[in-house]
Amino acid sequence: MWARRGGRAPIICRPKRHFVINDVRWCALALLLVLGLSSGAFLLPQTWLHYLALINLLLLVQGRYLGGRLKGLLVIFTSQLAITSLLYLLLHGVERLPEGITAVCRILMAMIPGWWLSIACSPQRIGEVLSHCLPHKWTFVLAACFGILPYLGQETREIYQMQVMRGANIRLKSLWRPRHWHELIYCVLYPLLIQLLKLSKQMATAARLRQFGRHPKPTHWPF
């Protein structure tokens, strides 16, 4: 039930991938590690930063080996660096520039573990770890959400295509003008929301008819 990835998945599936975490316990550990590293980037004193940078470098290398793309991280890092250095130059002059650069590096180090997690851990396993922390109703909801992702993408695309064929000005070319934006919301988002409300009603009825929620402990939960 923890469905396949919907939409464009950031992972490039390679035939042979070592060191991919595919066990619940390891995944829970990885989550904790990522949490620790990310908060460490904010909280650790300056002297410890080298060790953290080293660990992050290892994560980067492993993520790259597993087929992660560095472009997104690079774009965020360079844009942050440019903005922050500009502000520092304007407000404090050159002598305090290293301080700003260290801060941006800290922000980057807070992001790298999350990036690594999304590459090294399969989404099914993360979902499974999360489901252990949630009551079973919300686990069902989370599972349904993952299941619905591909359907949602398809539905959105269909509605969009249909409205374009009807003559709505929602092609990319027209969307450059902000006055067409409200058309996008009326033509695509409305029907989508209506569809979702209907679907949630139907799913709730279907689950109730299958005795969902009668037993305090569901016995077979397909993972």
Place this chain on the structure above:
Amino acid sequence: MNNKGFNLHDALFIGFCATLLVALKGMLRLKLGLSGHSMFLMSFFYLICYGAVGKNGAISLCGLLAGMMAMTLGIGKGGPLLLLKFGLPAIAMDICLLLLPSLLALKWRCIILALVATIAWASKGLIEGLLVGLSAQVVALQFAKSLLFGSLFALLAAMLVPPVLERLRSHDLIDREEI
């Protein structure tokens, strides 16, 4: 987690709103160079959740679910910090809702909630900036910038919500008499 008041229909709708939010965020990737565009999607879906479900805690649940989904799918910067990014504005909205008089017109309620969410979102950046050791002036400037852009986008979303809810009710998809 308080799930006493939510029936399965509400819970599923909250979940689907969170899914749509995450999916659209992943699909659009509005890299316009403007900070605050994520506030548009966030406040829109949180307010829809509030209007359609109308129970305390619905917005926080939507936010936390969206955070979990984004974390699982690796959308955005990834990692457990996403839970904070999506959850913080939602929780701020819910807390504000407790204080807000329900007699206020829906439009104004939406606007106030969107602004509160923006403040929560921008203060997350403020705290992060102070923690990583940026100087106070730089942090203040960035805070002001994200507050300005974020509130612009959030206001835009808040203005859209009442007509959407009205139309959903006219399709007989919202059971409640009053929003």
